[in-house]
Amino acid sequence: MDWAHVRFRQVPAMISAPSAPHTSRLAGLWASLSCLALLAGCGGGEGEDPLEEFYTISGNPGGSGIFGAYFMQSITQEWRDAAASFRDNNPRYKVQDGTFAIGGRTVFANPLHSSRMDYAHALGLTGTGAVIAVVDNGFLRTHETFAGKTVTHTGDTAVDDGSQVPSHGTTVASIAAGESSTMVGVAPGADLVFSSWDVLDLAAAADEARRRGAVAQNNSWGFVDRPITQASHESIFGIPAYAAWLAALKLYAADGVVVFAISNEEDAATAGLMEALPLLEPDLETAWIAAGNAVPVFDDDGVSAVALRLSAGCLEAARWCLMADGSWYAAMAGSNSAYGSATGSSFAAPQVSGALALLAEAFPHLAPHQLRARLLASADNTFTGFTAAGSIDLLEGDETFLHAYSTEFGHGFLDIRAALLPIGTLTMTMADGGAVAVTELGFATGGAMGDAVVRGLAGVDLAAEDALGGGFDVAAKSFATEAAVEPLAETVAARALGKDFARARTAPISPLARSFEAFPGRTLELTGPDGGSAVALMLGGGESYGIALSRRVAEGTLNLDLGLKLSRDDGSLMGFADATGGGAAMAALTVSLSHDLGSGSFFALSGEMGLADLTTPRALSGVTTASFDSLSLDVGTRNVLARGDRLAVGVSLPMAVTAGQAEMVVPVALGQGRSEMRSLAFDLAPSERQVDLSVSYQASMGENSELLVELVHAQNYGNRAGITDNAAVLGMRWSF
Structure with missing residues (x-):
């Protein structure tokens, strides 16, 4: 089928006018397609949309400014569900549903769905603030779909x-x-420029598009029998009116994007003059998109194959070409509320133009040429049948971002969802001016910090850019990962299994019993010959190890032990860790006050205070020395239910940071594409620290067996405010 062509005003006989359109083919294009079972219905719903049935989401909850509203780091389930609510419940989406019967199979078609416009609309994007210029004929300016828009026009x-x-x-x-109650276009919030495709009006059309700052000028028309040859170029642009148009078009294209529909002749061997014009006018390439018509086989993950190609292939225009499903139920000029079905590259092109308007709203700091690069770079070319003919550098010369294209399908199918996601590497400009990949800036915090870092960075968004200059807000707290906290039951069980049950039941309280309780790994305790000295060695493996020494300085009814503990942590308990390593060197003074004669009641009060030299991860500009402490009290008695048994209750404050600060010097997002380098300082001490309450009972069950029962309740577990956990352990140990 020929694409929609113009009827030209009569020109002087000495000028060779372009040939006339093929009327029979053109009529076939415009006819209702109900005979092809392309679209399921011919009308839309009445009244307002049932808003309770479909909804929008915020891409970055809590984000500030326009980026905070639209940035999506990945395809989340929440985003999928919101997009599905539009497809499944919005009558203006469902009116586009249709099927093709091909080779005994039925192929679903919906241009809003296959181009992923549902994902843009689910984020609230409408193209507000953007202008789309449409060069065409047959505009019913009073049609209800244009109500409320700013619309200017040139020519007849x-x-x-x-x-x-x-x-x-x-x-x-x-x-x-x-936009109306019946149908919704790609960018329903955008304003419009209507211009005639008449030869004497084309220059004015380009001038008006430039004056209005249109992000795209849509051209769903072309010249019949004018392939992309130098002869065709001379025959058209040798005409003064067309020469003036080309000059005006170049002025517009210096900033805006020109979209041309490609021919609907499916078996065309050569691209048309206009869709492939950059081949002869290379300066236009960065401002040009050619749009073809094809029906994809797709699901919510992507395009898997091509059901039908209904237009010519991209051919010589492949380097700047996209495909979209040009089968629509849209406005007609019969009345202000008339609608009908149509297909063709004429109706694929405005999808591309509308997509540029959506991107202009989402990325207001990007120029139209940069938005064009995003559309090409994000096009889906992963489907069966795509054969790459080459690749193009979409960063215009630095050879860091290449995207493949084919002579048949160009860069692939339009995918607005992918265009809204980060493309290539997401980077952040640091204080020294260097750009660092966001993935290299993530770091983990030790459990002794709890929620301190995440809480300290909450509510702050940082400015990042992807490989194509797209600006994204990234929540500052997302760079920090709190230490993974195992369920309390696993922690208590591991601690219990590491004990010698019989010794723990019968031996006097050790002043070093809790020295390395919070560390991973095993602890070996040794007591000096005089009983007044003790040493504990912690062998955590990897980067965690330590030694604790104690000396009894007072003995009697109350025993007083003082000590020193030196340790190294890998970052899971104290400090930070990133891809390059991490952890902390720690030193602490310990004190223990106890009473235990080994046969009756006992108690032990022990604690420590220390300092930690923390490794500074790449994301942080500086970290102070942190102070920390821990405290525990155990009270109990023996011979309660059976001779030699042991009952104890305890309360403890596991190790936590008590003071310390860290600093990030980073670009803070201010909204609307603006950012400012700022210093973010935050405390390292958790807002609430963990408190453990425990009850334990131990007894001998015979000559070679021991029983342990322990119950523990943890408040603010992992030094995270409001988190509780409970554990119960029943242990039996036999010796042979």
């Missing part, structure tokens, strides 16, 4: 009832930016 754009395509411009514009 009125509907011509004698035209072969009286509704063409109305349909194209409604797909790009229309």
